[in-house]
Each structure stands twice: as C-alpha cells, then as structure tokens.
Amino acid sequence: MTTETTTKDTAPGASVPGERVLDARGVTMRFGGLTAVRGVDLTVNSGEIVGLIGPNGAGKTTFFNCLTGLYVPTEGEVRYKGNVLPPKSFKVTAAGIARTFQNIRLFANMTVLENVLVGRHTRTKEGFWSAVLRGPGFHRAEAASRARAMELLEFVGLDSKAEHLARNLPYGEQRKLEIARALASEPGLLLLDEPTAGMNPQETRATEELVFAIRDMGIAVLVIEHDMRFIFNLCDRVAVLVQGEKLIEGDSATVQGDERVVAAYLGEPFEGAPGAAEAAEVAEAEATAAEADATASKADATAAGATTADAEAATADADADTTTDAAPGKENDR
Numbered sequence: 001m002t003t004e005t006t007t008k009d010t011a012p013g014a015s016v017p018g019e020r021v022l023d024a025r026g027v028t029m030r031f032g033g034l035t036a037v038r039g040v041d042l043t044v045n046s047g048e049i050v051g052l053i054g055p056n057g058a059g060k061t062t063f064f065n066c067l068t069g070l071y072v073p074t075e076g077e078v079r080y081k082g083n084v085l086p087p088k089s090f091k092v093t094a095a096g097i098a099r100t101f102q103n104i105r106l107f108a109n110m111t112v113l114e115n116v117l118v119g120r121h122t123r124t125k126e127g128f129w130s131a132v133l134r135g136p137g138f139h140r141a142e143a144a145s146r147a148r149a150m151e152l153l154e155f156v157g158l159d160s161k162a163e164h165l166a167r168n169l170p171y172g173e174q175r176k177l178e179i180a181r182a183l184a185s186e187p188g189l190l191l192l193d194e195p196t197a198g199m200n201p202q203e204t205r206a207t208e209e210l211v212f213a214i215r216d217m218g219i220a221v222l223v224i225e226h227d228m229r230f231i232f233n234l235c236d237r238v239a240v241l242v243q244g245e246k247l248i249e250g251d252s253a254t255v256q257g258d259e260r261v262v263a264a265y266l267g268e269p270f271e272g273a274p275g276a277a278e279a280a281e282v283a284e285a286e287a288t289a290a291e292a293d294a295t296a297s298k299a300d301a302t303a304a305g306a307t308t309a310d311a312e313a314a315t316a317d318a319d320a321d322t323t324t325d326a327a328p329g330k331e332n333d334r
C-alpha cells in the first residue's frame with residue numbers, strides 16, 4: 001500500500017492549477033438503434049467544478065459511464081491529463097478518475113472504515129505474498145492506509161462512525177461515505193452522480209460545502225444533479241444535455257438565462273433543439289397524412305352526399321309513381 005501521507009489542504013491526486021484534467025471529444029454512445037449520447041465534447045480543468053444537467057433520459061449517466069470505462073463509447077475519445085483512458089473501469093480509477101453512483105453502492109455489511117479502505121485498493125502497492133506473510137512492510141502500509149482512511153472520514157464528518165456498519169447510516173451519511181470512498185483512490189477528477197438525491201435542504205447545503213472543500217484540495221469535480229439551485233450555486237461552468245446532445249455550455253448566469261434550457265426542461269419545442277429536425281420531419285409526415293385523410297374523408301362524404309341525393313330523388317320518384325298509381329285506386333274507391 002502507499003505510504004504517502006497528506007495534509008487535508010492538498011490531495012495526492014491534485015493537479016497543477018489550470019491543467020486540463022478531462023478532455024472528452026465527440027463522445028457518442030449507441031444502444032442498438034438508440035443514440036443515448038451524440039457527439040458530446042466536454043472539458044474540465046483543475047480547480048473547476050463543472051455541472052452536467054438535462055431532463056430525465058438526456059444521457060447524463062450514460063456519458064459518465066463513457067468517461068469511467070463502464071461503457072466503451074461507440075465513437076469519440078476521452079483523455080485524462082492528456083492520456084487516452086483505457087476502457088476498463090478499474091484502470092480509469094487507477095489513472096485518477098473516481099466516481100459516485102446515482103444509486104448508492106456501498107458494502108452494506110462492512111464498517112464505514114472498511115468501505116473507505118476498499119476504495120484505497122487501487123493505491124495498494126503491496127503484493128499477494130506481502131499480504132499473506134504479513135511482514136513489517138505490510139503492517140506499515142496498512143497502518144498508513146488506515147490513517148489516510150480516517151483522515152478522509154474526518155474530512156466528510158464521519159470519523160466518529162468509523163466502526164458503524166454502513167447499512168446503519170442515515171441516507172445522507174451513506175452518500176458522504178460514498179464520497180469518502182471515492183476520495184480514497186486519490187483522484188484528480190471526481191465525478192458525482194446526483195450527490196444530493198434524497199437529501200433534505202440542510203444536507204444539500206452541507207454537500208455543497210463538501211464539494212467546495214474537495215475542489216479546494218485540488219480535485220476537479222464534474223457533477224450531475226437535478227437540483228438547480230445546488231448546481232448554479234456550485235458550478236463554475238454548466239453543460240446542458242438534451243436528447244443526448246450538448247445544447248449549451250456556460251457559466252451559471254448564461255445557462256440559467258437561456259430560454260432553450262427552460263423550454264427543454266418543460267418539454268417545449270424550440271428552434272434548433274437536438275432532435276428537432278427529426279421531430280419536424282415526423283410532424284410534417286403526420287400533417288401530410290392527416291391532410292390526406294381529411295381529403296379522403298371529404299371525398300367519401302361527397303360520394304355519400306351524392307348517394308343520399310340520388311336516394312332522395314329515387315324516393316321522390318317513387319312517391320310520385322305511387323301517387324300516380326294510387327290515383328286509379330282512388331278512382332276505383334269511388
């Protein structure tokens with residue numbers, strides 16, 4: 001295991017200020033006929049907190065999965081600190097990208113401390129025999145690792161619960177533990193997938209402070225979140241995904257003030273919206289079909305009208321005939 005110790009001021013994975021940490025270009029992910037992410041470019045620099053927002057199903061988590069090696073993008077390239085990322089999640093973690101998940105993924109029956117120690121395995125340098133023989137090197141490394149894990153638990157405010165089982169933590173603390181575990185891999189970039197989901201306003205506010213503190217340690221952050229207040233308070237830049245495409249990217253004020261973003265969230269069509277060309281084609285085809293239907297119905301109605309008129313004329317003729325025929329009868333009656 002690594003024996004490096006750190007202060008809480010600078011994380012071991014910290015990057016040079018302003019360094020381009022993440023560079024995703026033209027990332028496309030298709031599932032059969034469905035294009036979940038289409039040609040997305042996104043960069044994150046050291047010292048930045050970048051937000052990724054978009055309506056449900058916009059492709060945000062799929063994009064995260066492409067960044068972390070869970071999915072191999074159908075097209076495009078993802079670089080971390082200039083190097084193309086290997087398409088395996090443990091290698092991506094080892095390279096320096098850590099993440100949390102939308103649905104909490106902790107080891108429920110392990111203690112809080114053990115969960116963080118698991119997060120340190122990518123930084124473990126001790127081999128199999130060292131672990132089996134448990135020599136002095138192993139014990140030193142293990143002690144250093146536990147010390148670092150406790151430091152991270154203190155950082156997120158869970159040090160007093162180190163020996164609790166993860167499953168006994170309240171929901172908000174489980175989310176914090178996930179963050180501590182992600183930090184245990186000493187990342188340079190942390191990806192947070194809906195870190196405040198299910199939290200009350202106080203917990204959300206505390207998470208905001210925590211993310212600022214992580215950024216201040218030199219770790220860049222990319223965060224997906226539906227809580228707009230959280231995002232716009234927190235982020236230096238925000239990118240908006242709509243139907244798998246990046247609609248706009250900018251600072252909070254720019255994104256908040258863009259009426260296309262509001263329209264996308266409300267599900268209203270707007271000019272140039274991702275998928276709008278296809279939607280317009282469908283609408284046009286539907287309109288043409290509806291028009292053709294209407295014309296056909298009119299023709300039917302006209303034909304039906306003619307038939308009725310014919311029938312009426314025939315009835316009138318028949319009546320006339322009956323009258324004519326009856327006349328003799330009347331005569332006969334007389």
Ligand SMILES: Nc1ncnc2c1ncn2[C@@H]1O[C@H](COP(=O)(O)OP(=O)(O)OP(=O)(O)O)[C@@H](O)[C@H]1O
Nearest residue numbers: 031034035036054055056057058059060061062063
């Ligand atoms: N493994 C998969 N196989 C097939 N389709 C998928 C898969 N993963 C995601 N999708 C589809 O891709 C689209 C984008 O989904 P994704 O979960 O990335 O959206 P999201 O923006 O994260 O949504 P939410 O905000 O609801 O979490 C959706 O239509 C989804 O059904």
